[in-house]
Each structure stands twice: as C-alpha cells, then as structure tokens.
Amino acid sequence: MQFPVKDRTYGLLLAAPATLVLLLIIVFPLAFSVVLSVVPLDLLNPGAPRRFVGLASYLAVLSDPRFVSSLVHTMVFVVVTLAVEMAIGLSVALMLDRPWLSARGVARTLIIFPLMVAPIVSGLQWRWIFSDQYGILNYVLGFLHLPAPIWFASPVTAMTAVIVANLWVATPFDIMVLLAGLQGIPDEPVEAAIIDGAGPFQRLRFVILPLLRPAILVVLLIRLADAIRIFDIVYVLTGGGPGDSTQVFSTYIFRVSFNSLNLSQGAAGSFIVVLITAGISLLLARRLR
Amino acid sequence: MSPRRSLPRLVVYVLLLVFVLLVIAPLAWLYLSSLKNGVEMYSVPPTVVPVHPTLQNYGQLFGDASFRSGFLNSLIVSAASTAVALALACPAAYAFSRYLMRGASMILFFVLVVRMFPPITFSLPFFLALQRLHLINTRIGLVIVYLSFQMPLAIWLLQSFFREIPTEIEDAARVDGLSRTGILTRIILPLSLPGLAVATIFSFLLAWNEFIYALILTRTNAAQTIPVVVSGWISIFQILWGKMTAAAGLYVLPALLFISLVQKGMLKGLVHGGVKG
Numbered sequence: 308m309q310f311p312v313k314d315r316t317y318g319l320l321l322a323a324p325a326t327l328v329l330l331l332i333i334v335f336p337l338a339f340s341v342v343l344s345v346v347p348l349d350l351l352n353p354g355a356p357r358r359f360v361g362l363a364s365y366l367a368v369l370s371d372p373r374f375v376s377s378l379v380h381t382m383v384f385v386v387v388t389l390a391v392e393m394a395i396g397l398s399v400a401l402m403l404d405r406p407w408l409s410a411r412g413v414a415r416t417l418i419i420f421p422l423m424v425a426p427i428v429s430g431l432q433w434r435w436i437f438s439d440q441y442g443i444l445n446y447v448l449g450f451l452h453l454p455a456p457i458w459f460a461s462p463v464t465a466m467t468a469v470i471v472a473n474l475w476v477a478t479p480f481d482i483m484v485l486l487a488g489l490q491g492i493p494d495e496p497v498e499a500a501i502i503d504g505a506g507p508f509q510r511l512r513f514v515i516l517p518l519l520r521p522a523i524l525v526v527l528l529i530r531l532a533d534a535i536r537i538f539d540i541v542y543v544l545t546g547g548g549p550g551d552s553t554q555v556f557s558t559y560i561f562r563v564s565f566n567s568l569n570l571s572q573g574a575a576g577s578f579i580v581v582l583i584t585a586g587i588s589l590l591l592a593r594r595l596r
Numbered sequence: 597m598s599p600r601r602s603l604p605r606l607v608v609y610v611l612l613l614v615f616v617l618l619v620i621a622p623l624a625w626l627y628l629s630s631l632k633n634g635v636e637m638y639s640v641p642p643t644v645v646p647v648h649p650t651l652q653n654y655g656q657l658f659g660d661a662s663f664r665s666g667f668l669n670s671l672i673v674s675a676a677s678t679a680v681a682l683a684l685a686c687p688a689a690y691a692f693s694r695y696l697m698r699g700a701s702m703i704l705f706f707v708l709v710v711r712m713f714p715p716i717t718f719s720l721p722f723f724l725a726l727q728r729l730h731l732i733n734t735r736i737g738l739v740i741v742y743l744s745f746q747m748p749l750a751i752w753l754l755q756s757f758f759r760e761i762p763t764e765i766e767d768a769a770r771v772d773g774l775s776r777t778g779i780l781t782r783i784i785l786p787l788s789l790p791g792l793a794v795a796t797i798f799s800f801l802l803a804w805n806e807f808i809y810a811l812i813l814t815r816t817n818a819a820q821t822i823p824v825v826v827s828g829w830i831s832i833f834q835i836l837w838g839k840m841t842a843a844a845g846l847y848v849l850p851a852l853l854f855i856s857l858v859q860k861g862m863l864k865g866l867v868h869g870g871v872k873g
Contacts, residue, residue: 317776318695325688325747329706332744336721337713343720399615402608416859417616420623423851425805427823431844432626435837441638443625475622507603529711536714539807543827557716557808565812570720577717584712 340574347571364575368563373551374576377559380466381580384555385534388470388477392530393523395474396481401511403482404489415486419479426476430543433472462552465545469553472540477533481526488522489515524595528588535584556580623848630654630841637838653842663843665817666825669735670847673821674803677739681746681799682792689754690780694763700755706748715808718744723812733815741809746799753798757791758784797854804850822847 344364349355368374399418403411421429436444437458445455458464492515500514516523538557541547547554547562554562556576564573603611629637631649657663692700722741723732731737761784769779785792807823814820820828826843829836 314695314776318691318699321687321691321780322696322699325684325751326702328684328743329747332740333706333709333718333748336718336725336744337709339721339724340717343724348724395615399612402603402612405605405608407605408608408612414612414616416856418619419855419859420852421619423801423805423855424623424848425807425823425851427805427807427827428626428844428848429622431826431840432622434835435629435841436622436625438837441640441642441837443642446640446642475619479619532711536716538714538716539823542807542811543830546830557714560716561719561808561812564716564720565723570724574717574720577714577720581713581717584714588712 341578344571344574344578350568350570360571362575364571365579368572368576368579371563371572373554374556374559374563376551377554377556378580380553381535381537381555384466384470384473384537385531388473388534389527389530391470391474392478392481393526395478396485396526397523399478399482400485400489401515403486415483418482421476422479422483424476426473426537426539427543429472429476430540433468433475434544437468459545460549462549465549465553469537469541469544472544473534473537476540477530481530484526484529485519485522488519491522492518521595524591528591528595531587531591532584535580623852626841627845629837630845632838634838653838654846656839657842657846660839662817662820662825662828663822666820666822667846669817669819670804670821670823673735673738673742673819674800676735677742677746677803678796678800680739681743681750682796684743685747685750685754685795686785686792687780689751690758690784692751693755693758694766703748703751703755707752710745710748715745719809719812722809726813732813733819735819737813738810738819738821741813742803742806745806746802749802750795750799753795754788754791757788757795761787794858797858801851801854 345361346357346359347364348357402408403414408414436442439445439455439457439459442458445458448455456464458468496514496518497510500510505513536557537555538561541553541555541558542561545553547558560573560577563569563576628644628646630653631651632643632646633648633650633652636643636646636648688703692703718741726732726734726737726741729737731740765783765787766779769783774782805823806821807827810819810821810824811827814824817825822843826840826847829840829843
C-alpha cells in the first residue's frame with residue numbers, strides 16, 4: 308500500500324527477534340543435547356578428547372535396571388492417574404453441566420483453585436497430610452477404625468500418595484475442559500435420544516460420550532505429556548523412595564545427570580522417553596481427526 | 597430438561613459439595629496448620645481451627661535470610677523474565693496474526709516442542725551452556741532459561757487474542773494515516789489489554805511455579821528461588837512443619853489470587869496454550 312516497506316517484510320521484522328531467541332534457547336539446546344547423547348562429555352575431565360560413540364549411551368541407559376524400573380513406575384503412574392483423572396473429571400463435569408444447577412459459578416470457582424498451584428506446594432501439603440505420626444489423614448482413618456498405613460514406607464502406598472497429590476493439582480484442568488466440551492454439545496441429539504426412549508446411561512454412552520470425544524482426546528494429549536514429566540511432586544513428597552519404588556523417569560535422569568554426572572546417559576534416556584511420548588501422542592492425535 | 601433424570605438433584609448437590617470440600621480441604625489445612633504454635637501443630641488429637649492462633653511461623657519465616665532472598669529472587673526472576681518474554685512476544689504475535697499467517701504454525705510447533713520435551717531434557721544443555729557463560733547460580737541465567745517456556749506460550753496466546761480484533765479497525769486507522777507501528781502500539785495493544793493481562797499473568801505464574809530448572813541451575817541464596825529454598829528444608833529426620841506450611845502458604849498466594857481474579861481468561865489460556873505445570 309502506501310507504506311515504504313512491504314507488509315511481509317514488516318511482519319518478518321516484527322517476528323525476527325522472538326524467532327531468533329526461540330531458535331537460540333529451544334532448538335539449539337535440543338540439538339546440542341542430541342549431540343551430547345552420541346558424543347559424550349566428561350564433566351570431570353572437560354579437556355579430554357571427545358569421540359563419537361554412536362548409540363552406546365542409549366544402550367547403556369536401556370541396560371540400566373534403574374532406568375527400566377523408573378520407566379515402569381512412570382507408566383504405572385501415568386496410566387492410573389489419567390484413568391482416575393478422566394473418571395473424576397467426567398463425573399464432576401457432567402454434574403456441573405446440569406441446567407438446573409444453582410451455584411454453578413461458586414462451585415467452579417472453588418474447584419479451579421488448584422489449577423495454577425505449584426506442584427511443589429501440592430507435594431508439601433500432601434506430605435504433611437500423609438505424614439505417619441501427626442498426619443491428619445491417619446488420624447481420620449484411625450477415628451473411623453480404618454487401617455492407617457505408614458504411607459511413605461511401602462511402595463504401593465507411597466505411589467498412592469504421589470498419585471493423590473498429582474490428582475489434586477491436575478483434575479481441575481480436566482473438569483474445566485470437559486465441561487467446556489459438554490456445554491458445546493447441541494441439545495437436539497440428546498433430546499432425540501430421549502424421545503427414542505434412551506435411558507440416562509444409554510444417552511451418556513451412545514450420544515454424549517461420542518460427541519465429547521474431541522474434548523476427551525485433547526485432555527488426554529495435554530495431560531499425558533504433563534504426567535510423563537512428573538518431577539516436582541515426587542521430589543518433595545517421596546524423594547523417589549522408599550528404595551527406588553517411586554523413582555520416575557525425570558527423577559532418574561536428574562540423578563544420573565547431576566549426581567552421577569553422566570550427562571550423555573541422561574540425554575539418551577530423556578530422548579527415549581520423548582520418543583515414547585511422541586509415539587503415544589501421535590496415536591492419540593490420529594484418533595482426534 | 598430431561599423427563600427421566602439420571603441422578604436426583606439432592607444426590608448431585610451432595611456429591612458436588614463433597615468434591616468441593618475435598619478440593620479445598622488440603623489448602624485449608626495448610627493455612628490452618630501454619631497458624632498453629634509448635635505444641636498445637638503436633639497435638640493428638642489434632643485441632644482443626646487453631647485454639648491459640650499465632651503468626652510466629654510467619655515471623656520465623658521472615659527471620660530466615662534464605663527465605664527472604666528466595667522470595668526476592670523468585671519475584672525478580674519471574675517479573676524480569678515475564679517482561680522480556682512479553683516484550684519479544686507482542687510484536688511477533690502481531691506479525692503472526694496479520695502478516696505471516698503461516699508462521700503461526702511454527703509457533704504452534706514451538707509450543708508443542710516445549711510440551712513434548714520434558715524440562716529435564718532441556719536442563720542438560722542449559723546447565724552446560726550457563727556454565728560456559730558463567731551464568732550458573734545467577735538470576736540472569738534463570739531469566740534466559742524461563743523465556744524458553746514463557747515465550748512460545750505468550751506468542752501463541754497473544755496471536756489468538758489479536759486475531760479476534762477486526763481488521764476493519766486497522767484499515768480505518770491506515771486510511772487516517774497512522775503508521776503500522778502506530779497501529780500496533782495505539783490501536784491493537786490498547787484493544788487487547790485483557791489478552792495482554794492473561795498472557796502476563798500466565799507467564800508470570802509459570803516462572804513463579806518453576807522448580808526443576810531453578811533446582812539444577814542455582815546453588816546459593818544469590819539466585820535460589822522459593823521452591824528451591826523450601827525443598828532444601830526437607831530432611832529425612834525432621835521437617836519443621838510450622839515454617840514449612842507458612843512458606844508454602846505464602847508462596848502459593850499469588851496463584852490463588854490471580855486465579856480468582858481472572859478465571860475466564862485463565863481457562864481460555866489453559867485450553868489455547870495447553871499449559872500446566
């Protein structure tokens with residue numbers, strides 16, 4: 308138009324600084340990390356000549372039983388937490404979606420409180436709640452004459468604590484996205500099902516859930532990537548213990564890289580997990596279409 | 597609406613009430629605990645509401661130099677990285693929403709990469725790079741690193757807000773002789789203040805809540821942020837729960853404040869940017 312510089316050029320000028328910074332702090336580090344996984348760097352002896360070792364670091368990390376067990380723990384955590392999140396998220400969203408519900412706004416405000424709470428705070432508060440001697444939870448359980456375990460002493464209860472602490476921060480997100488999805492479903496198909504004599508369960512199973520599928524898949528995609536990277540909660544809640552029973556992949560990589568200073572193995576391990584995450588996400592994303 | 601309701605209304609209300617209580621209770625317990633004195637903290641049976649409420653835990657907290665510096669570091673790092681991220685993101689987001697429509701998919705690519713690659717993957721190259729630049733254990737180092745997750749999100753959010761502004765307004769401004777930069781600074785930005793606020797708050801909270809990079813890239817009070825300082829108080833033998841609950845309670849306050857202030861925008865941001873944690 309009447310401007311001296313073309314619109315496209317002007318756009319490129321505006322976008323250039325941000326793009327450069329992103330390349331520098333996202334693409335470059337990742338590329339560097341890939342190189343690190345095939346050309347190890349000896350941190351204790353930085354002057355030593357570096358050589359290409361191919362997939363040796365990948366093989367080393369895969370043959371480390373602690374890495375494999377951390378992957379198993381991560382998978383157990385991810386599967387359980389996503390299943391429970393979806394179940395609770397869907398139930399609560401369905402209840403919040405009732406047209407006659409009064410105080411929906413208040414309920415929603417209270418429910419989304421944990422949404423932006425730092426995971427580390429969730430970890431700390433649940434560590435206090437689950438603590439064996441002075442924990443409020445065991446007091447309540449004792450009061451109800453229920454068994455009150457020493458939560459952080461055995462693998463299953465410790466993992467349960469991790470899952471609960473994570474559910475508390477994560478589920479509000481599921482609820483809100485699913486509720487938005489439910490509110491986007493038109494009334495007609497549901498009314499048609501009612502006229503055809505479908506009961507509440509049939510309406511849910513054959514009308515509402517299929518229409519909600521995109522929202523469900525979006526939640527799963529987002530939460531999957533989040534759940535696989537869990538670190539903060541495990542770090543402050545169990546520290547990976549007892550033994551290594553709640554050691555997840557991120558805490559394993561952290562240890563290998565920064566305690567054992569084996570950066571190449573850490574990088575290799577983290578790329579293996581990225582590949583797994585990407586694979587599952589692609590499968591999910593394909594179903595989204 | 598439906599002739600046969602699946603659940604009686606009363607049941608729905610009761611279930612929702614129970615759920616809301618379950619969500620609120622842990623935080624409430626955290627704050628109530630932080631107001632108890634050393635004896636009441638560990639009393640059996642526990643008291644729900646403190647019988648002798650006291651602020652001594654908070655006093656102890658602020659008497660602790662490491663917490664004071666942690667608070668300051670968290671504030672400075674989060675504010676600085678948010679300011680830089682937004683300053684870079686605004687023009688870029690505008691460019692992607694108007695002049696380089698195809699480029700928007702590139703930003704989505706960055707958003708996805710940051711989502712797919714766990715922070716622990718980035719932490720290795722960040723650690724080595726900051727070490728070489730002598731920026732380990734500095735606030736500047738953290739600010740640079742935090743841009744990596746704040747910027748993609750901010751650009752993505754802002755360009756979706758900018759797209760909602762009708763182009764007719766800009767055309768009119770052009771006809772009136774306003775330059776393109778003038779259009780951006782005097783028309784677009786003022787019109788998208790709500791969107792800017794959401795992007796700012798989001799970016800700030802992401803940095804404020806960040807733990808793993810700060811844990812790896814800082815060593816001392818010079819740069820350690822609140823979560824790193826507080827996590828350092830955890831020991832296998834003893835945890836001073838009074839001080840701990842007070843610290844956690846203070847640390848989480850901005851998140852609670854913001855979320856109650858800007859609910860709608862927050863939700864929109866979560867869904868658009870798919871961010872969390």
